[in-house]
Amino acid sequence: MNNSHLCLECGASLSEGVYTYSIDTYNFPLCQNHQRWLDTTLATEEAIKLYFALKLNNIPALLDYVEGQRKVDIAIPGKLFIHIDTQSDASNEQALTELLRNFYSLKDGIPSVTIPAELVQSHYEFNLILDRLVEVCTDLKKTG
Numbered sequence: 001m002n003n004s005h006l007c008l009e010c011g012a013s014l015s016e017g018v019y020t021y022s023i024d025t026y027n028f029p030l031c032q033n034h035q036r037w038l039d040t041t042l043a044t045e046e047a048i049k050l051y052f053a054l055k056l057n058n059i060p061a062l063l064d065y066v067e068g069q070r071k072v073d074i075a076i077p078g079k080l081f082i083h084i085d086t087q088s089d090a091s092n093e094q095a096l097t098e099l100l101r102n103f104y105s106l107k108d109g110i111p112s113v114t115i116p117a118e119l120v121q122s123h124y125e126f127n128l129i130l131d132r133l134v135e136v137c138t139d140l141k142k143t144g
C-alpha cells in the first residue's frame, strides 16, 4: 500500500507530522502553504467542505471564485456556480426537495445553484447533494 500523504490542493507530499496536524486542525490533508491559505480564506466552513469533496471526486472546482463583480463560493469556471446560503430558513427536507428539483433544471443550461448551508452540515443530505453535483458536473464536462 502507498502510505504517502498528499496535499489535497497542490498534491505536494506531506510528512507524517504535517499530515497529522492538518487533519487534526483542518480535517483535510494540506501542505503548510495551503494550511495558511485556508487560514486566510473568507470561505465558510460549508463552502470549504463541499469544495474539497468535489476535488476528491475529480471535479475542477475553485473556492471563492471572482468573475467581474460576481463572487461565488465555489465555481467550476464556465460551467457551474455554486452558492452556499447561510441565511436559508427552509426546513432541511423542504430545502433538499427544492434543491434536487433545481438540479434537474441545471441540465437545461442554468449554470448556478444555491445550496442551504444546513444541508452541507448534515451528513446524509451532504452526500446526496455531492452525488448529484458530481453527476451534473460530469454531464457538463461531456457537453462542454
Ligand SMILES: [Zn+2]
Binding pocket: 007, 008, 009, 010, 011, 012, 030, 031, 032, 033, 034
Ligand atoms: Zn498544498
